[in-house]
Amino acid sequence: MKTAGALGVYSMSVVTALTAQNTAGVQGIHPVPADFVRAQVEAVLSDIGCDCVKTGMLPSADIIRAVVECLAKRPAVRLVVDPVMVATSGDVLVGGDTLGALRELLLPRADVITPNLPEAKALLGWEEDITDLEGMKRAATALFELGPKAVLVKGGHVAGGRLAVDVLFDGERLHELEAGWVDTRNTHGTGCTLASGIAAELAKGRPLVAAVSAAKGYLTEALKSSAWLQLGQGKHGPLNHFYGTTSWGTSRESPRARFRPSDLAVYAVSDSRMNARWGRSNVEAMRAAIEGGATILQLREKDIGTGDFVKEAQEVVALAREAGVPLVINDRIDVALAVGADGVHIGQSDMPLRLARALLGPDRIIGISTKTPEQARKALEDGADYLGSGGVFPTNTKENNVTIGIKGLLEVCESTPLPVVAIGGIKTTNAAEVLSAAKANTKGPDGVAIVSGVFDQPDVAKATKDLETIVNSALSKRQDLLTVT
Ligand SMILES: Cc1ncc(COP(=O)(O)OP(=O)(O)O)c(N)n1
Ligand SMILES: Cc1ncsc1CCOP(=O)(O)O
Numbered sequence: 001m002k003t004a005g006a007l008g009v010y011s012m013s014v015v016t017a018l019t020a021q022n023t024a025g026v027q028g029i030h031p032v033p034a035d036f037v038r039a040q041v042e043a044v045l046s047d048i049g050c051d052c053v054k055t056g057m058l059p060s061a062d063i064i065r066a067v068v069e070c071l072a073k074r075p076a077v078r079l080v081v082d083p084v085m086v087a088t089s090g091d092v093l094v095g096g097d098t099l100g101a102l103r104e105l106l107l108p109r110a111d112v113i114t115p116n117l118p119e120a121k122a123l124l125g126w127e128e129d130i131t132d133l134e135g136m137k138r139a140a141t142a143l144f145e146l147g148p149k150a151v152l153v154k155g156g157h158v159a160g161g162r163l164a165v166d167v168l169f170d171g172e173r174l175h176e177l178e179a180g181w182v183d184t185r186n187t188h189g190t191g192c193t194l195a196s197g198i199a200a201e202l203a204k205g206r207p208l209v210a211a212v213s214a215a216k217g218y219l220t221e222a223l224k225s226s227a228w229l230q231l232g233q234g235k236h237g238p239l240n241h242f243y244g245t246t247s248w249g250t251s252r253e254s255p256r257a258r259f260r261p262s263d264l265a266v267y268a269v270s271d272s273r274m275n276a277r278w279g280r281s282n283v284e285a286m287r288a289a290i291e292g293g294a295t296i297l298q299l300r301e302k303d304i305g306t307g308d309f310v311k312e313a314q315e316v317v318a319l320a321r322e323a324g325v326p327l328v329i330n331d332r333i334d335v336a337l338a339v340g341a342d343g344v345h346i347g348q349s350d351m352p353l354r355l356a357r358a359l360l361g362p363d364r365i366i367g368i369s370t371k372t373p374e375q376a377r378k379a380l381e382d383g384a385d386y387l388g389s390g391g392v393f394p395t396n397t398k399e400n401n402v403t404i405g406i407k408g409l410l411e412v413c414e415s416t417p418l419p420v421v422a423i424g425g426i427k428t429t430n431a432a433e434v435l436s437a438a439k440a441n442t443k444g445p446d447g448v449a450i451v452s453g454v455f456d457q458p459d460v461a462k463a464t465k466d467l468e469t470i471v472n473s474a475l476s477k478r479q480d481l482l483t484v485t
């Protein structure tokens with residue numbers, strides 16, 4: 001029902017069994033009497049009616065017969081059968097007569113069935129496991145002979161590598177439906193979610209192949225958005241079905257929900273050595289950067305004790321809150337948590353993003369340094385909110401930093417839907433060049449992150465203001481270009 005709701009479809013339920021279950025497994029199943037299943041089906045179909053039915057666990061032959069009888073009177077109602085009968089452990093959950101009723105009565109009525117590999121094997125009565133794509137194709141065509149209009153064999157990791165492949169046979173063609181593999185422990189309910197997504201899309205009138213493809217796309221995004229969830233003691237946690245409506249499971253007023261690409265326009269990254277050279281504290285310098293129009297701040301401290309870092313960060317958080325400017329902490333998740341900063345910026349060799357997300361939860365902003373499209377792809381998969389890409393030009397501020405140039409920056413921008421901020425050697429003299437380098441109608445950086453151009457200056461507020469003027473002019477010109485073009 002969550003899936004249908006997330007896909008904009010009204011749904012009703014018929015309970016076929018009460019289960020005691022959690023992320024650790026199924027502790028008990030209490031089947032509902034078949035006559036009561038029939039009564040529930042008639043209650044909803046005779047009143048509101050429906051465009052498509054999706055069946056999940058049908059624990060007895062009598063219940064299967066009841067469902068089939070009710071649907072026999074409604075030939076126009078589409079039917080998706082998710083033959084839930086094999087536990088994650090591989091144990092077949094249903095007895096022989098139920099399997100027989102499923103095979104002989106329900107499958108021939110189905111528009112599409114969606115077995116996973118163990119379920120396909122059990123329905124076919126095969127001895128051998130299905131372990132590869134060829135096996136999946138054979139199973140799909142063999143299951144088609146049992147009467148469904150189409151068969152989707154869900155392959156999971158069978159293709160290995162970075163792909164999750166399912167095989168759909170529609171009676172004429174074998175379709176291989178691929179999606180990027182999502183590394184996550186939170187896979188509880190993926191089968192039911194996919195089948196429900198197909199039913200919702202069929203109910204909306206989509207043709208079968210498009211419905212399956214759309215449902216698969218929805219499931220992949222739900223898996224991605226749930227990857228950081230740490231819910232339950234079991235091996236597999238739940239999905240976040242409503243990722244598209246509550247900005248990835250974040251609370252609406254959270255820093256992450258508020259975060260916009262435009263926040264990256266004038267990104268001031270502090271440096272206490274530079275500020276010390278000019279006789280000012282980081283706190284004073286950050287206050288001046290805010291006054292000069294910085295749209296986001298980063299407190300970047302490399303040579304400081306944790307206690308002093310926390311104290312300084314507490315003062316800067318207070319300033320940033322008052323000004324309504326997001327503040328992220330460089331590298332240190334612990335400090336960000338300790339002071340309630342809006343998020344962190346991490347590099348490729350800092351705390352892995354997934355762990356940072358698990359520690360920070362869904363409401364904080366996480367930016368990550370990226371030099372290549374591959375790093376950008378991984379960042380998206382791991383739940384980053386923005387990318388810091390560079391060094392665009394050579395810089396003395398970060399030792400041994402590899403310069404990627406404007407070309408490298410644009411390759412990263414083009415490779416990702418995430419907002420990108422350019423960093424490295426950026427000054428008032430070249431900021432406009434960086435922001436207007438992207439060709440018309442292609443994705444360029446959303447802003448510039450600057451250290452020495454702001455903080456190794458006699459007047460931080462003026463330096464920031466000068467930058468802000470240049471950045472706003474460059475970004476507005478690009479906006480015009482996009483609009484006109
Ligand atoms: C906005 C932004 N982009 C990149 C960096 C570099 O971060 P990182 O790779 O972690 O290197 P250090 O800053 O830790 O030296 C950044 N800090 N901010
Ligand atoms: C932190 C960081 N990451 C890539 S370059 C850089 C330093 C940028 O400093 P500056 O703006 O002074 O060149």
Ligand SMILES: [Mg+2]
Nearest residue numbers: 331346347350
């Ligand atoms: Mg770092």
